[in-house]
Amino acid sequence: MNWVNAYYLNTTWERFTYGWNGYATARTSGIFVAFNGAGQPMTFSLPVGQYFQLNSVSLAAAWNNNLQLTIKGTRNNVLVYQTIVSLQVATRTMLYTLKWANIDKISFEAAGGTPYPGLSGSGTQFVVDDLDITI
Secondary structure, three states: OEEEOEEEEEHHHHHHHHOOOHHHHHOOOOOEEEEEHHHOOEEEEOOOOOOEEEEEEEEEEOOEEOEEEEEEEEEOOEEEEEEEEEEOOOOOEEEOOOOEEEEOEEEEEEEOOEEOOOOOOOOOOEEEEEEEEEO
16 A cells, blocks of 8 residues: 555554643554644555455544544545544544445545644644555
8 A cells, every 4th residue: 555644653652742632532452543744635545456445444633623534535536435524632433334445545634623622732633543444
């Protein structure tokens, strides 16, 4: 898979260093999660002619409540699926039944929201864990 603007971090270290935030909220297994660097769009894809199915994913907002996350699934640069979810800092969003089949690229783009009170940061970073795909 080709990942663009996808970073990972250790949620134990993050909490010790910066205090509680949404990075730990999205975590459902292990201590590592992925996030979008600098709040910019994140994508992952397969080479031309290869396809996968997006089954499910665990998500949370890192800093801003009511963060609007647009998720798009494309095949050969044609939009096939799209959903918009509102993410919270203190609540994990589980998208269990996506079953987006025969796509070659997924893009995640976050916008808006309001800073969660008392956190040391703000912005449009979102957190991903347990991304379940079938190739």
